[in-house]
Amino acid sequence: MMAVPDPTTIDDLPTPALVIEQSVFEANLEAMDAVRPGTKLRPHVKAFKSTAMAARLAADGHTAFCCATPREVEGLVLAGLGRDVLLANESLDVARLGTLAGDGDLEANITIAIDSDATLDAAITGGVRSVLIDVEVGLPRCGCDPADAGRLADRARAVGLDVRGVMGYEGHLMMVEDRVERIERVESSMALLLAAAADVGGDIVSGGGTGTFDTNTWCTEIQAGSYTLLDTDYAKLDLPFEIALNVLGTVVSVSSKGWMIADTGLKSMGMDHGNPTWEGGDLFFLSDEHATLLPPEISDWSVGDRVRLQPAHIDPTIAKHEHLWLIDGDNIVDRWAIDLRYW
Amino acid sequence: MMAVPDPTTIDDLPTPALVIEQSVFEANLEAMDAVRPGTKLRPHVKAFKSTAMAARLAADGHTAFCCATPREVEGLVLAGLGRDVLLANESLDVARLGTLAGDGDLEANITIAIDSDATLDAAITGGVRSVLIDVEVGLPRCGCDPADAGRLADRARAVGLDVRGVMGYEGHLMMVEDRVERIERVESSMALLLAAAADVGGDIVSGGGTGTFDTNTWCTEIQAGSYTLLDTDYAKLDLPFEIALNVLGTVVSVSSKGWMIADTGLKSMGMDHGNPTWEGGDLFFLSDEHATLLPPEISDWSVGDRVRLQPAHIDPTIAKHEHLWLIDGDNIVDRWAIDLRYW
Numbered sequence: 001m002m003a004v005p006d007p008t009t010i011d012d013l014p015t016p017a018l019v020i021e022q023s024v025f026e027a028n029l030e031a032m033d034a035v036r037p038g039t040k041l042r043p044h045v046k047a048f049k050s051t052a053m054a055a056r057l058a059a060d061g062h063t064a065f066c067c068a069t070p071r072e073v074e075g076l077v078l079a080g081l082g083r084d085v086l087l088a089n090e091s092l093d094v095a096r097l098g099t100l101a102g103d104g105d106l107e108a109n110i111t112i113a114i115d116s117d118a119t120l121d122a123a124i125t126g127g128v129r130s131v132l133i134d135v136e137v138g139l140p141r142c143g144c145d146p147a148d149a150g151r152l153a154d155r156a157r158a159v160g161l162d163v164r165g166v167m168g169y170e171g172h173l174m175m176v177e178d179r180v181e182r183i184e185r186v187e188s189s190m191a192l193l194l195a196a197a198a199d200v201g202g203d204i205v206s207g208g209g210t211g212t213f214d215t216n217t218w219c220t221e222i223q224a225g226s227y228t229l230l231d232t233d234y235a236k237l238d239l240p241f242e243i244a245l246n247v248l249g250t251v252v253s254v255s256s257k258g259w260m261i262a263d264t265g266l267k268s269m270g271m272d273h274g275n276p277t278w279e280g281g282d283l284f285f286l287s288d289e290h291a292t293l294l295p296p297e298i299s300d301w302s303v304g305d306r307v308r309l310q311p312a313h314i315d316p317t318i319a320k321h322e323h324l325w326l327i328d329g330d331n332i333v334d335r336w337a338i339d340l341r342y343w
Numbered sequence: 344m345m346a347v348p349d350p351t352t353i354d355d356l357p358t359p360a361l362v363i364e365q366s367v368f369e370a371n372l373e374a375m376d377a378v379r380p381g382t383k384l385r386p387h388v389k390a391f392k393s394t395a396m397a398a399r400l401a402a403d404g405h406t407a408f409c410c411a412t413p414r415e416v417e418g419l420v421l422a423g424l425g426r427d428v429l430l431a432n433e434s435l436d437v438a439r440l441g442t443l444a445g446d447g448d449l450e451a452n453i454t455i456a457i458d459s460d461a462t463l464d465a466a467i468t469g470g471v472r473s474v475l476i477d478v479e480v481g482l483p484r485c486g487c488d489p490a491d492a493g494r495l496a497d498r499a500r501a502v503g504l505d506v507r508g509v510m511g512y513e514g515h516l517m518m519v520e521d522r523v524e525r526i527e528r529v530e531s532s533m534a535l536l537l538a539a540a541a542d543v544g545g546d547i548v549s550g551g552g553t554g555t556f557d558t559n560t561w562c563t564e565i566q567a568g569s570y571t572l573l574d575t576d577y578a579k580l581d582l583p584f585e586i587a588l589n590v591l592g593t594v595v596s597v598s599s600k601g602w603m604i605a606d607t608g609l610k611s612m613g614m615d616h617g618n619p620t621w622e623g624g625d626l627f628f629l630s631d632e633h634a635t636l637l638p639p640e641i642s643d644w645s646v647g648d649r650v651r652l653q654p655a656h657i658d659p660t661i662a663k664h665e666h667l668w669l670i671d672g673d674n675i676v677d678r679w680a681i682d683l684r685y686w
Contacts, residue, residue: 014436014686015436015686016686046631046632068631068632069632089595089632089633090595090596090604090646091595091606092593092595092646092647093357093358093593115596116596116597116646118645118646118647119595119596119646136598140598140600140602140627140628140635141596141604141630141633141635142595142596142604142633143596145598145599171630250435250436252432252433252434252435252462252485253433253458253459253462253484253485253486254459255479255483255488256488257483259483261433261484261485263434263686266613266615266659267658267659267662268686270609270614271613271614271615271659272609272614272629284483285483286615287484287514288389288411288658288659289389289411289412289432290432290484290485292483292484302461303433303435303459303461303462304435304461315610315631316609316610316614316631319610319663320662320663321685322685342664342665343357343358343359343606343611
């Protein structure tokens with residue numbers, strides 16, 4: 001752990017600020033560990049973009065990570081967390097990763113996803129030596145036709161690459177609320193992936209996410225990150241995780257007309273899943289640097305009071321900030337840099 | 344201008360990247376200058392968060408700026424652009440600005456908005472010596488009751504502050520599409536502000552924005568920033584500005600099912616006003632690091648092709664990036680740091 005920084009309590013925190021309830025965060029990690037210990041989980045750092053948090057997960061035995069951007073991979077490797085890092089995404093900007101993988105001092109083992117001849121060519125010319133074949137399993141996004149996976153694997157092996165297996169992300173099923181329906185649909189989706197895995201070979205069948213961490217029993221490892229902190233979107237599901245992340249704000253204006261303004265605007269919040277939730281009352285609307293809040297009794301509130309908003313989507317929320325502040329009650333127990341932002 | 348950086352053409356730009364069509368940007372500046380020359384415009388740096396762009400506007404005579412955050416004020420002052428900077432927002436975190444204002448070497452003239460006794464107290468104890476009285480003119484956000492403005496001004500002057508006038512933001516009227524209706528409603532809104540101005544005194548009546556830059560004829564200065572680059576939301580109005588900012592992306596995956604994936608995900612885009620626009624076809628959906636695009640003919644597209652998306656809201660889009668790249672055709676002519684992010 002880092003030395004406890006100044007400020008020491010949340011009353012002194014400049015706002016808006018991201019605060020993590022340490023006890024809730026730790027309980028989330030335990031709930032995941034109970035189902036997905038060690039490398040049965042491949043934490044997805046895209047959710048939290050912090051090498052400090054990744055190091056915390058590695059300390060529990062989750063030593064293999066996955067990433068959505070080359071910069072996330074670079075950051076993990078340079079922080080000494082590159083023992084087994086997967087770029088679970090297609091990219092042509094991979095020569096920088098090949099350079100890292102070729103540096104013996106870094107002891108980095110970098111694998112990238114490929115789903116086409118073009119991305120395989122980028123891996124070859126970029127000097128990345130390990131790949132997973134990314135297979136489309138129902139989400140209209142990246143991933144090859146399952147029928148093409150074996151051919152890509154053969155081509156990769158023919159030029160000497162290590163083909164470690166397959167990945168396929170059933171992202172379209174993360175938010176299926178009915179658990180029985182979710183299991184059935186994940187099974188159908190994973191049948192596509194397993195068929196491709198049979199053609200491809202290798203040890204890894206990677207997929208899943210926070211929404212299917214326990215219902216996807218077909219993958220050898222689950223790519224999940226949101227479970228660490230959760231958000232109001234995932235909180236709708238029947239998951240054993242709780243919301244640990246809040247955006248802390250300061251009330252800067254109180255109107256006798258019944259509304260008040262906090263400095264937790266939309267520049268501090270991922271808005272793609274809609275407005276955050278304020279448990280103290282209704283949220284009227286957000287602007288760039290303001291949240292207009294409607295408390296039950298405006299007379300209860302004064303300029304300088306603090307509020308906490310729960311974001312609807314943690315990934316883009318965290319990507320807008322510089323730090324995560326771990327708190328225990330009102331005390332700040334650690335500050336983690338969000339050092340894996342950008343691309 | 345900075346030296347032209349590496350890369351020199353957009354083909355070499357890592358993506359996602361923010362690119363500005365220099366000719367469109369310059370035309371936007373000219374269109375604004377024609378109506379609001381010099382300090383009749385107070386450019387709002389919250390839109391673009393770049394001291395380099397602010398310096399470009401200052402070179403045209405727009406030497407007075409407004410800001411939404413203390414950090415924006417600090418950045419302008421430390422970049423030598425602090426001759427007349429307004430924090431057009433309520434904040435309790437203003438002692439840092441008082442320190443800057445008190446440093447004679449910086450030649451900074453900092454004014455902050457106040458709308459309550461508490462924010463006036465913060466200005467006094469924080470050492471900021473100039474204020475505007477912020478008046479609520481119909482937008483449910485900051486601003487005092489117009490009837491209270493004179494009292495706050497008297498209290499401020501009684502302790503020796505310079506009360507420069509009033510501000511009031513008719514943000515609820517920016518997007519009124521019918522021009523005649525917009526003018527009528529802005530006039531009603533500004534009647535509230537002018538009544539408060541009569542009570543407050545001072546030279547400044549500050550308000551407006553890109554949507555009312557020419558229809559708000561009651562303010563002595565207009566607070567506008569979006570006009571520089573525009574977005575698809577403002578482009579709906581009858582304004583003489585064009586979209587100059589695009590998010591440049593790379594196609595990383597092409598599916599025979601008819602969709603393709605660019606690396607311009609929602610972490611590279613302000614999403615509060617909805618999806619960006621892709622002129623090459625339909626945008627299906629965005630995820631954290633992906634845009635799923637539906638071109639008319641998928642066979643026209645290959646991995647490695649570039650796409651440009653027009654964001655719906657530039658302010659939060661820019662706040663997610665490190666640089667603005669000015670381009671002339673395919674050539675990069677400058678790189679501006681987005682150095683005023685965070686709070």
